[in-house]
Amino acid sequence: MSTFRRSRSRAAAVLATTLVASLAACGGDDGDGGGDADALTVWIVEDLPDRVAATQAVVDDFAADSGVDVELVAVAEDQFNQVLTSNAAAGDLPDVIGALPLGQVRTLSANELVDTAAVGEVIDNLDAATFSESALELTADGDSQLAVPSESWVQLLVYRKDLFDKAGLAAPETYDDVLAAAEELDSSDVAGFVGANVAGDAFTAQTFEEIGLGNDCEMVDDAGEVTLDSDECVEALEFYNTLQQDYSVNGAQDVDTTRASYFAGQAAMLIWSSFILDELAGLRDDALPTCEECTGDKAFLAENSGVVTAIQGPSGSEPKTYGEVTSWTITPDSADSATQFVEYMMTDGYEPWIAIAPEGKIPVRSGDSAGATDYADAWAKMKVGVDTKAPLSDFYGPDVLEALTSGTDTLQRWAIPQGQGDLLGAIQGEQPVANAVNEAANGTSPDEAAKQAADAIRAVQDSL
Numbered sequence: 001m002s003t004f005r006r007s008r009s010r011a012a013a014v015l016a017t018t019l020v021a022s023l024a025a026c027g028g029d030d031g032d033g034g035g036d037a038d039a040l041t042v043w044i045v046e047d048l049p050d051r052v053a054a055t056q057a058v059v060d061d062f063a064a065d066s067g068v069d070v071e072l073v074a075v076a077e078d079q080f081n082q083v084l085t086s087n088a089a090a091g092d093l094p095d096v097i098g099a100l101p102l103g104q105v106r107t108l109s110a111n112e113l114v115d116t117a118a119v120g121e122v123i124d125n126l127d128a129a130t131f132s133e134s135a136l137e138l139t140a141d142g143d144s145q146l147a148v149p150s151e152s153w154v155q156l157l158v159y160r161k162d163l164f165d166k167a168g169l170a171a172p173e174t175y176d177d178v179l180a181a182a183e184e185l186d187s188s189d190v191a192g193f194v195g196a197n198v199a200g201d202a203f204t205a206q207t208f209e210e211i212g213l214g215n216d217c218e219m220v221d222d223a224g225e226v227t228l229d230s231d232e233c234v235e236a237l238e239f240y241n242t243l244q245q246d247y248s249v250n251g252a253q254d255v256d257t258t259r260a261s262y263f264a265g266q267a268a269m270l271i272w273s274s275f276i277l278d279e280l281a282g283l284r285d286d287a288l289p290t291c292e293e294c295t296g297d298k299a300f301l302a303e304n305s306g307v308v309t310a311i312q313g314p315s316g317s318e319p320k321t322y323g324e325v326t327s328w329t330i331t332p333d334s335a336d337s338a339t340q341f342v343e344y345m346m347t348d349g350y351e352p353w354i355a356i357a358p359e360g361k362i363p364v365r366s367g368d369s370a371g372a373t374d375y376a377d378a379w380a381k382m383k384v385g386v387d388t389k390a391p392l393s394d395f396y397g398p399d400v401l402e403a404l405t406s407g408t409d410t411l412q413r414w415a416i417p418q419g420q421g422d423l424l425g426a427i428q429g430e431q432p433v434a435n436a437v438n439e440a441a442n443g444t445s446p447d448e449a450a451k452q453a454a455d456a457i458r459a460v461q462d463s464l
Contacts, residue, residue, distance in 0.1 A: 038067065038068055038069060038337070039068065039069045039070075039071075039335060040068055040069070040070045040071070040094075040095045040096060040334075040335050040337055040338060040341055041070075041071045041073065041094040041095050041096075042059065042070055042071070042072050042073065042094055042095065042096045042097070042098065042341065043073045043074075043075050043094040043096070043097045043098070044072065044073070044074055044075070044097075044098045044099045045075050045076075045077050045080050045097070045098070045099045045100055045101070045104065045326075046074060046075075046077075046099045047074045047075065047076045047077075051356050051357065052072070052074045054352075054355075054356045055072060055353070055356065056072055057352070058345070058349045058352045058353055059072050061348075061349065061352075062341060062344045062345075062348075062349060065344070065348070066337065066340060066341075066344070068337045068340070068341070070341070073094065077101070077104075080104055081104075081107060084107070084108070084111075084113075088111065088113060093113065093331045093332075093333075094331060095330065095331060095334035095335045095337075095338040095341075096328060096329070096330055096331070096334065096338050096341055096342060097328070097329050097331065098150070098326075098327075098328045098329075098345065099150075099326050100147060100326055100327045100328070100329060101324055101325075101326055102138055102139070102324065102325055102327075102413060102416055102421070103416075103421060103424060103425045105139055105146050105147045105327055105329060105421075106146075106416065106421030106422060106424075106425070107421075107422075107425065108146070108329060108331075109141060109146045110421075110422055112332075113331055113332065114146050114147070114329055114330070114331065114332070115330045115331060115332045115333075115334060115338075116144040116145060116146060118330040118334065118338060118339050119145045119146065119147060119148060119329060119330055120144070120145045121339055122148050122328075122330075122339050122342050122343055122346070123136070123145050123148060125339075125343055126148075126343060126346055126347070126365070127369065127370060129370035130365050130366070130367060130368065130369060130370055130372070131149060131364060131365050132149070132152075132364040132365075132366075132408040132409055132411070133409065134408065134409055134410060134411040134412065135149035135152065135325050135364035135408060135411060136149060137417065138325055138411060138412075138413060138416055138417065139325060139327050141419070146329065147327035147328060147329040148327055148328045148329065148342055148346060149325050149326075149327045149364045149365075150325075150326055150327055150328055150345070150346065150350075150353070150361075150363075150364065150365070151325070151326055151353075151354055151360075151361040151362055151363055151364055152323050152324060152325045152326070152361075152362050152364050152408050152411060153273050153274045153275060153323055153324050153359075153360040153361075153362060154273070154274050154309050154321050154322070154323035154362065154404060154407040154408065154411065155206065155207075155210040155271065155272075155273055155274075155309070155321065155322040155323055156271070156272055156273060156274060156276070156307045156308065156309060157172055157178070157210075157269060157270075157271055157307065157308040157309075157311055158262065158269065158270055158271075158272060158276065158280070158305050158306075158307055159171070159172055159181070159268060159269045159305065159306050159307075159308070160185075160268045160269070160301075160304060160305060161304055161305055161306040162304040163185055163190075163268050164181060164185075164268075164306070167181075167184050167185060169181045169184060169185075171306060171308060172269060172308055172311070173308050173310070173311065173312065173319075174311065174312045174313070174314075175214075175215070175239050175311065175312070175313045175314060176314075178193070178239075178243070178269065178311060179239070179242065179243070181268065181269065182243055182246075182247035182268070182269065183246075183247065185268040186246075186247040186268070189266065190265070190266055190267065190268055191247060191248050191249045191261060191266060191267045191268065192243070192246075192247030192248070192267075192268050192269065193243045193247050193248050193267065193268065193269045193270070194248055194249060194253060194257075194258045194261045194262060194267040194269070194270045195207050195240065195243060195244065195248065195253065195258060195270065195271050196253050196254055196255065196258060196271070196434075196437075197244055197252065197253050197437050197438055197441045198252050198253065198254045198434065198438065199431070199434055199435045199437075199438035199439075200430075200431045200434055200435065201254055201255075201431065201434050202428065202431065202434070203254060203255040203434075204254075204431070204433070204434035204437050204438065205431055205433040205434040205437075206322065207271045207437075208236070208237070208240060208433055208434070208436075208437050209322050209413075209414055209433070210271060210311065210321070210322035211236050211239065211240050211271075211311065211313075212232075212233055212236040212237075212414075213320040213321075213322055213412050213414070214236075214310060214311045214312045214313045214316045214319065214320055215232050215233075215235055215236040215239075215312075215313025215314070215315045215316045216232045216313070216315050216316050216317055217230065217232040217233035217235075217236045217313075217315075218230075218232075218233075218414060218418070219414035219415050219420075219423075219424070219433075219457065220414070220415050220418050220420045220423065221418065222418055224418060224419070224420055224461075226454050226457045226458045226461060227454070228432075228433070228436075228450055228453050228454040228457060229447075229450045229451045229453070229454035231315070232313075232315045233450050234446050234447050234450045235313065235314070235315055236313060237436065237437070237440055237446040237449060237450050238446045239313065240437065240440075241437075241440040241441060241446055244437075244440075244441045245441070249261060249266075249267075255272075258270050258271075258272065259272060259276065259279070259287070260290075262301070263279075263280075263287070263288070263289040263290050263291065263294075263301065264289075264290045264291055265290075265291030265292060265293070265294070265301075273323075273360075274359055274360060274362060274404060275359055275360050277302070277359045277384065277392060277395075277396070278359045278384040278385045278386070278392075280301050280302045280305060280395075281298070281299050281302040281384075281385070281390070281392075281394075281395040281396075282294070282298025282299050282302070282388070283384060283385030283386060283387065283388045283389065283390060284385060284386040284387055284388075285386070285387040285388075286386075289301045299395050302395040302396060303395060305400075306399070306400065307400050307403050307404070308403070309321045309403050309404070309406075309407030309410070310407070310410050318410075319410050320410055320411075320412040321407045321408075321410045321411050321412065322411075322412070322413070323407065323408070323411045325364060325408075325411065326361075328342045328345060328346070330342060346365060347368060350363070350365065350375060351375065351378050351379075351382075354375070354378075354379055354382065355382045355383075357384075358379055358382040358383070358384050358392065359384045359392070361379075362379065362404055362405060362407075362408060363375045363376055363379050363405070363408075364408050366405065376405045379405070380392060380393050380401045380405075381393055420461075422464060423457070423460065423461050423464065426460050426461075426463075426464060427456075427457055427460050430456060430460065432452070432453040432456035432457055432460075433453055435452075435453065435456075436449040436450055436452060436453035437449075439452065
């Protein structure tokens with residue numbers, strides 16, 4: 001699920017593909033997938049040239065400190081499985097893989113390509129108490145840690161705090177709060193809410209997963225049975241459909257149109273990811289806020305927006321936040337220095353690594369000892385943006401920054417905790433959840449739309 005990763009140019013993707021292909025062809029000298037103690041091969045699932053260059057600088061610092069030679073390889077996310085399969089077949093795996101999304105961690109695990117003992121050693125050395133508990137749970141399989149969680153982005157309900165305050169509305173933390181605000185603020189000039197509804201679109205599915213999690217709607221239960229047609233899921237779809245039908249704008253809504261409406265001052269609430277924060281502050285020229293007030297103050301919306309990371313429904317037992325955790329992992333037969341490298345990237349190299357894109361790299365390790373917040377504090381001061389750079393703290397108050405860092409404590413995902421990460425990956429092509437949202441928006445009853453989606457997921461599950 002990579003909707004919120006920055007758009008990459010085709011040239012960059014081709015460059016990264018060429019790099020991977022050439023390295024795969026060359027292979028390692030020993031041919032056994034591992035290296036000696038003084039050499040490492042490290043893949044990162046990230047191919048934007050500026051980010052690869054910044055990562056190379058961190059890797060070079062490690063090499064200078066440790067005396068270990070490191071070969072860094074950038075792999076495009078949408079080509080990862082193909083590259084992994086071909087290199088595994090050739091016995092040419094890297095020692096370490098970083099910037100791994102949760103789904104790809106499960107892919108590695110399913111193919112027995114994780115050295116869980118080495119990963120567990122890193123966690124023990126760093127102290128599990130310094131990590132977000134939910135991030136550790138999402139990157140574990142029972143008692144086995146599959147990866148070392150590094151950072152996250154979180155899904156946000158962004159809202160016009162100035163409009164809420166003027167109307168005397170509470171922060172939109174529950175279904176009832178959101179509906180009340182949408183009804184109060186909806187007008188001919190401002191939609192009460194905008195959210196994705198396009199069929200076949202991962203962004204639509206991600207948006208609804210955030211809504212569903214807050215109502216204890218799960219895609220599958222602990223026994224692996226598909227439950228998207230449960231009462232909790234139907235209730236969540238009914239809620240989202242009411243927002244779409246009664247308080248939103250007409251037509252198809254996607255990642256671009258929802259942002260455009262909010263940036264134009266034409267929406268009181270939207271659901272997006274933490275990647276929106278630098279754009280909301282006017283730091284990216286190709287995605288500038290366009291509201292009337294923004295003409296004289298590009299940061300107007302940032303200064304007048306609040307965020308909520310978990311929206312709790314009437315059937316929800318506790319707040320839950322949708323997001324992505326990216327991690328480091330170690331492959332079998334890796335070089336002895338693999339654990340040393342990962343520990344470095346989570347200590348001396350941690351702040352430089354997060355600083356590459358702070359808006360999408362919220363630390364899941366808040367400090368270097370239990371209770372410490374030095375990494376989280378440093379993150380809040382890091383510069384974000386594309387064309388203009390400035391710290392998030394220049395635009396957002398402590399309440400927003402605290403919501404972002406604490407949001408990692410309530411991170412949840414469908415299917416992964418239930419051991420069904422492969423199923424989650426398998427439905428990405430068909431996108432039955434996004435299709436259900438679209439069907440409901442076009443007149444199908446939420447109950448029937450949820451049933452259709454559940455049946456489609458069951459069909460995929462039966463084929464695995």
